[in-house]
Amino acid sequence: MGYPGYPPGGPYPPRPSPWPWILGTLVVVAALAVGVIAAGIFVVTQRDKNTEAATVPPPSAQTIAATNAPPEAAVDPQAAAFATLRARADSDRPFVSANLSERWVPQISAKRTGLVAPDVDGRVVTWTNTEILAQHQRLRQQYPGTRLIWSDEWNTFDLRGWWVTLAGATFAEPDSANAWCDAMAISADECFAKLVSNSRGPAGTTKYR
Incomplete structure (x- = not known):
């Protein structure tokens, strides 16, 4: 079949290419497909969020109370040491x-x-419960058998409120106890002979070096 307005046998103009229409159609189809996929992803995501929200239990009264509870009061180190x-x-x-x-x-x-007295390094300090505890623990590790007493609980102390550390060695007379202090090279202000008892008073129960 010829082209109207043209003589039989031509020449005829070139036929228009169908590719622009094909490409346009493909672009439209691809855009629609992307839209459908995006919509599907959105629906699935929302469904998962709704499912997760439905499966998470509401906070209990205990959880709410713990969340709103005031912070614990700081521990007083002096009270803890005492x-x-x-x-x-x-x-x-x-x-x-x-x-x-x-x-x-x-x-x-x-x-x-x-x-107010020197510590182990010779520094003059005002002693606190924490420092007294630290010194006692150090002495306890250094001299096996060391024990701690409270002066108020023993009759041979005439001063109240003292934490007294005793070495674990015992002797029949005071000079031997003082000789132990000499052997350990502990200062005379710190180490001397003491007799601990609840059957007698303070008199005659202390011998200094």
Whole structure:
């Protein structure tokens, strides 16, 4: 079949290419497909969020209370150190009664809160519960058998409120206890002979070096 307005046999103009229409159609189809996929992803995502929200239980009363609870009060280090000293003296007392009392022992430290005296490094400090505890623990590690007592609980102390550290060695007379202090090279201010008892008073129960 010829082209209207043209003589039979041509020449005829070139036929228009169908590719622009094909490409346009493909672009439209691709755009629609992308839109459909995006819509599907959105629907699935929303469905998963709704499912997750439905499966998470509401917070319990305990959880709400814990969340809204005020922070715990800070622990007072001095009170904690005093409690530790008190517990240590309580636990050591049966041993002292059975093994150290009524004998001469080296007293290697006596401290009370507020005392102004040198520490182990020679620095003059005002002693607190934390420092007294730290010194006692150091002495306890350094000298096996060391025990802690509270002066108020023993009749041979005439001063109240002192934490007293005793070495675990016992002797029949005070000079031997003082010789132990010399052998350990502990200062005369810290270490001397002491007799711990609840059957007698303070008189004659202390011998300094």
